Amino acid sequence: MRALVTGASAGIGRAFAVSLAAEGYSVTAVARGVEALETLMAELGEGHGHLVADLVTDEGLRATTDLLRGGGFxxxxxxxxxxxxxxxxEQPLESALTTLDLNCRAVVALAHAFLGNAAPGSALVNVSSTLGHTPKPGTSVYSASKAFVTAFSETLWHEQRSRGVHVMALCxxxxATASQTATDVPTWLVQSPQQVVDSARKALSDSAGPVVLTSPANRMFTTALRLLPRRAALSILA
Ligand SMILES: NC(=O)c1ccc[n+]([C@@H]2O[C@H](COP(=O)([O-])OP(=O)(O)OC[C@H]3O[C@@H](n4cnc5c(N)ncnc54)[C@H](OP(=O)(O)O)[C@@H]3O)[C@@H](O)[C@H]2O)c1
Incomplete structure (x- = not known):
């Protein structure tokens, strides 16, 4: 069994890589930083590989899609x-476009390369966010990109069902990762990367989905916000 994990050098992706390796997968870890990837490889031991690639660039994306098209994942x-x-x-346009390139363009290109070769029993996990359901002012492009990932995954779930390929939007x-900087979040809402991955592994083994929220607290909070008038939900999240 081979798994490819993007953003595997830190946070949720790293927890995925470690957990999948422990489960017997041969993991290919993709990220930009060579040092963090080599540290991960040393931790995982024999039988795993890494690819240094910037998924915002055509070159990095092509190297990763080529690997997936080679099959075997x-x-x-x-x-x-x-x-x-x-x-x-007030933000530079460049950072908004980079967010779209990584969160949407790369996800579409990699999904396409993977699904072209996917055998029955394979799975595609697109990591989205609860903000894809309930957009947060101050993260406009990010929230919209995750709404895209969730909708994209839902339709793929339906399209791929008859092939026996499971697709999931993990939300x-x-x-608690290095890129999570919010300080005003109640602790009962915060998960560790390992808890997110444990929830994903359980959802995969149960073929749950197409949309998986990773904790009861997140399910409750997201449902409550969606029951509110949209203006009120936006004010609360802001
Ligand atoms: N943390 C949260 O609260 C949270 C909540 C909901 C959803 N999510 C989603 O969960 C996923 C992981 O988030 P995280 O918090 O674990 O992130 P993180 O700790 O910041 O790690 C991001 C990973 O992605 C890699 N990466 C970043 N830019 C890249 C690029 N251009 N090309 C290739 N790899 C790149 C990073 O490595 P390099 O920098 O070395 O490339 C790193 O391995 C994201 O999709 C995020 O939107 C996170």
Whole structure:
């Protein structure tokens, strides 16, 4: 069993890589930073590989899609993602476009390369976010990119069912990783990367989905926000 995990050098992606390796997968870890990838490889031991690739660039994306098109992978975890924070109009356009390139363009290209070869029993996990359900002012492009990932995954789930390929939008809420900088989040809402991955592994073994929220607290909070008038939900999240 071979799995490819993007953004595997830190946070949720790293927890995926470690957990899948422990489960017997041969893991291919993709990220930009060579040092962190080599540290991960040393931790995983023999039988795993890494690819240094910037998924925002055509070159990095092509190297990764080529690997997937070569076949042999039964699991793709499309995890690498980024966010820019602040009022949209005050942020450089470049950071908004980079967010779209990594969170949407790369996810589509990698999913396409993977599904072209996927055998029955394979799975595609696209890491989305609860903000894809309930957009948060100050993270406009990020929230919209995750709404895209969730909708994309839902339709793929339906399209791929008859082939026996399982597709899932994994929607963590606030997760304690280096890129998570919010300080005003109640602790009962915050998960560790390992908790997110444990929830994903259980959802995969139960063929749950197409949309998986990773904790009861996140399910409750997201449902409550969706029951509110949209204006009220936006004010609360802001
Ligand atoms: N943390 C949260 O609260 C939270 C909540 C909901 C959803 N999520 C989603 O979960 C996923 C992982 O988030 P995280 O918090 O674990 O992130 P993280 O700790 O910041 O790690 C991001 C990973 O992606 C890699 N990466 C970043 N830019 C890349 C690029 N251009 N090309 C290739 N790899 C790249 C990073 O390595 P390099 O920098 O070396 O490339 C790193 O391995 C993301 O999709 C995020 O949107 C996170």
């Amino acid at each position: 039964s699991l793709l975890v499309n995890n690498a993602g980024t966010a820019s924070h602040g009022d949209f109009a 963590p809420g606030v997760t």
